[in-house]
Amino acid sequence: MPKYQLLCPDLSQMPWQDKPAGEVTNSPLWRYSENPIIDRNPIPGVARIFNSAVMPYEGAYVGVFRGEQTNGVSFIYFGRSQDGIHWDFEKDKIQFVDEKGEPFMPGYAYDPRLVKVEDTYYIMWCTDFYGAAIGLAKTKDFKTFTRLENPFLPFNRNAVLFPRKINGNFVLLSRPSDSGHTPFGDIFLSESPDLTYWGRHRHVMGRSWEWWESLKIGGGAAPIETSEGWLLFYHGVSGTCNGYVYSIGGAILDIDNPSKVKYRCDSWLLTPEKWYEERGFVGNVCFPCATLQDNKTGRIAIYYGAADSYVSLAFGYTDEIIDYIKEHSNVSPSDTEIGIK
Numbered sequence: 001m002p003k004y005q006l007l008c009p010d011l012s013q014m015p016w017q018d019k020p021a022g023e024v025t026n027s028p029l030w031r032y033s034e035n036p037i038i039d040r041n042p043i044p045g046v047a048r049i050f051n052s053a054v055m056p057y058e059g060a061y062v063g064v065f066r067g068e069q070t071n072g073v074s075f076i077y078f079g080r081s082q083d084g085i086h087w088d089f090e091k092d093k094i095q096f097v098d099e100k101g102e103p104f105m106p107g108y109a110y111d112p113r114l115v116k117v118e119d120t121y122y123i124m125w126c127t128d129f130y131g132a133a134i135g136l137a138k139t140k141d142f143k144t145f146t147r148l149e150n151p152f153l154p155f156n157r158n159a160v161l162f163p164r165k166i167n168g169n170f171v172l173l174s175r176p177s178d179s180g181h182t183p184f185g186d187i188f189l190s191e192s193p194d195l196t197y198w199g200r201h202r203h204v205m206g207r208s209w210e211w212w213e214s215l216k217i218g219g220g221a222a223p224i225e226t227s228e229g230w231l232l233f234y235h236g237v238s239g240t241c242n243g244y245v246y247s248i249g250g251a252i253l254d255i256d257n258p259s260k261v262k263y264r265c266d267s268w269l270l271t272p273e274k275w276y277e278e279r280g281f282v283g284n285v286c287f288p289c290a291t292l293q294d295n296k297t298g299r300i301a302i303y304y305g306a307a308d309s310y311v312s313l314a315f316g317y318t319d320e321i322i323d324y325i326k327e328h329s330n331v332s333p334s335d336t337e338i339g340i341k
């Protein structure tokens with residue numbers, strides 16, 4: 001019986017591989033031995049798929065994938081999988097329409113997240129709104145993708161919805177930024193009753209004194225509801241003399257008031273170490289965008305982009321991840337306050 005409960009449906013057939021015996025990993029996570037699961041040139045005209053999100057759907061899996069075309073511009077592509085590991089992609093990018101059914105395509109789209117709230121699936125991505133901003137769309141059938149109004153002014157990235165309303169409102173994490181490669185950044189939270197009007201903005205957590213996340217941080221996978229709070233996998237960036245290094249971090253947010261951080265791991269949970277993370281279009285990037293989890297076993301699979309070139313998988317048990325975050329927790333006064341000034 002797991003110590004901490006995952007408040008999510010069973011997903012006993014989710015991708016999984018046991019922890020390799022006798023390996024020092026310095027983390028409660030371990031990598032899938034067959035990584036990367038999506039290699040280069042996965043679709044005609046698309047050079048790389050990375051930073052992508054998946055979801056269980058009708059007994060199998062669907063996903064929204066960042067496909068960087070051979071002209072260097074990213075859009076979102078739709079894929080299906082029977083096992084969550086081997087993916088079939090649609091050849092054309094997702095064609096978004098507006099609420100009247102008219103074409104409403106972004107100029108570019110990258111780093112999609114996919115979250116189900118009630119009976120609807122939402123996609124959030126970084127869109128072109130006179131500069132980098134948050135794009136938002138919804139679908140119920142993965143056939144029609146209806147793009148909604150952009151929730152925020154530019155510049156902003158790394159939006160991810162919570163998988164249920166909290167105190168009656170939709171809640172979205174985001175990371176205000178600049179128009180370029182953003183050498184700063186904290187995670188904020190905003191609420192909306194209708195996904196059109198957003199407010200009650202709160203600071204959740206900032207870059208920390210820990211060197212691995214001292215430059216900027218950004219939301220990653222949709223927060224996972226557990227008996228201990230919202231388990232958040234996010235990315236933390238270190239600015240080294242050789243460029244940015246993106247690692248995966250972990251925190252636990254208060255269940256009713258998620259702008260309060262209960263625990264925050266002072267050490268990364270996964271950092272670039274394998275060839276497919278260190279070497280690629282942009283080396284030294286582990287960028288989490290989605291998880292799958294099973295409440296019976298407490299298993300979690302993390303989907304992360306590797307080196308802006310591949311999609312990879314890491315695994316862990318909820319109990320071990322939460323215990324590790326608690327044992328290595330270092331929360332600052334700005335993490336634990338309500339987040340408004």
Ligand code: BMA
Pocket residue numbers: 051110111181246282285287305308
């Ligand atoms: C960020 C985003 C991510 C990317 C990362 C590293 O600014 O653009 O898509 O993975 O940089 O290049």
